Amino acid sequence: MTLLYILAATLAGGLLSVLIAASLTVGVLSRVVHHLVSLSAGVLLATALLNVLPEAFESKASPQALFATLLAGLIFFFLLEKAELYRHSHHHEGDGHHHHHHFDQQQAGRGGWSVLLGDSIHNFCDGVIIAAAFLTDTQVGIVTALAIIAHEIPQEVGDYIVLLNAGLSRSKALLYNAMSGLAAVAGGVLGYFIVGPWVDLFPYLLVVASSSFIYVAVADLIPQLQHRLSMRDTLAQLAWLAVGMVTIALVVKGLHHH
Template identity: 30%
Template sequence: MAGALGWTLLAALGYVVGGSLIWFKKEWSHRGLSVLVAISTGLLLSVAVGGMIPHGLSESPTMAFWILIGMLVAFGFQRWQAHRASKPENKKGSHMSAIWSVLTGMGIHAYFEGVAIGAGFHAGPEFGMTVLLAILLHKIPEGAAISTLVMAELKERKKAIASALILGFSTVLGAGTTLWLVKASWMHDQLSPISLLFSAGILLYIAGTELWPLLNQTGNRQSIISFLSSVLAYFLLAWAGTFIAPDHHHSSQDVQAAKNHPSSSADSHQHHHAVQPVVIPNGTVPPAVSLQVKKDSESGWNIHIQTKHFRFAPEHLNEPTRMGEGHAHLYVNGKKAARLYSPWYHLQELAPGTHEIRVELNSNQHAPFVYQGKKIEASATIVTNK
């Protein structure tokens, strides 16, 4: 979380960089601005459509409506800002009234951009960095816009820079809110996909209503090339990421094989490093697991693992630990039999006798989750006859 907030500070500095330009220049290069808008548009659309939406729907396929909610919320705040700006007292009244009206609207806008950055980093570093870069690019001209307005009205450079800092703080606050909520294990199952899909809706609205119209207005070849290049670059980097660190990415075939083969096969992709248990802090609701083992009508046993405040996340295998997600290890008579990526598993026929079946929850880094000194596990005893 601290690392993601540190990167968010970089995005917030975009406002400061833009605001600082009033010390050096009064006007933007039209060509330079159009290129920034084009790149930002391409990256925002790509990360929303190619990253956040698929990732969010993979966690909860029934929550697609949160994309629409994100768009509607962004639309509502934009309309509210436009309504305030159109009031006569803001047009003809005090300078401070007009400034605070614009600053409030842009501050809310910056907060939700921070929400999107936080959701991106929660989904993964590659998503977070892409959202960060895209938002950073158009925060620079936004910072210049607000500081120029304040400078024109109040003739004070310090207050102009302060206005840009307020927007930067709003961005960090939005990212921090999202990261705190999705890291809380008692809210992870609900808010993880919601934050991704809601933020995707915000990004689609920003790109579609604010940036894309500007791109259409310029219509020059350089802007179009910049836009298409940013889209292509995003998907090329996402594709290349599967080859940069192959030890940390498992294909769908690997996952399926791990589901259906015992420990010797499933563990062939591990790093075999000693791992420290993941201690769940007191005061949070820990994951819970229960186990049902039933005789199969043909052969073997069907095992059903039921969890609370935990989800199976094979797509995050070997990635940094996240509270409330991971996989399970299955033990038969104290010996590891399989690594599990789903709640169901078919255990082959066992030798006659009494057998202990045990399952424990593990993190993405293969470390057992521990709460108050105890592993989060469940066990059952079965008896097989000749």
């Protein structure tokens, strides 16, 4: 049953963003992607700080060792971002960042395949994290999967817009994103069979997952929101952040009661 949960969660994370992108026009996607970034940042921070880290610290593992793992995880994802494998570009024409004309075409032409490679590696790692979370506890697995899905939607939508504006057909852009998303399924299955026997490592894997969530939210997503905006747009950002945080808080509370 746990393997079925992992398969369902990784499939949802990989394909939901593709279905959303397929159902909306580029104009609509360009207008909503920054709201999705705010929502994703709230979800990631709330998941790490309200659910996954508390679960890890309830174990018998040393708090000092867990904090050291958290620090090492943050440094690791910083270095991985330096290698341009982990970070996903959310920037595209029409996102409010004043890119020059043909920016998307240049980005896709120079780095389209590297973006897809980075997506695939990140999705594979997400699959392993989802597997570890479900093997720890079904509740932790559900909340972790929700956080990853919320994070994947703006990432994949942003990549889809870049590929589409670069001249790829809708079907090809969606196909490439879907194939990248399926790497999460491979990571989930491999994680189930490899991580499963190493129960004592689960608290540390949860902390690594939290460091990933915190780093992406603080170093990647939130800086995109730090622009001089009107009061209305600022309140909209705060509202979407709050929606993400409250949603996770309610999910955690609801699962604790069952």
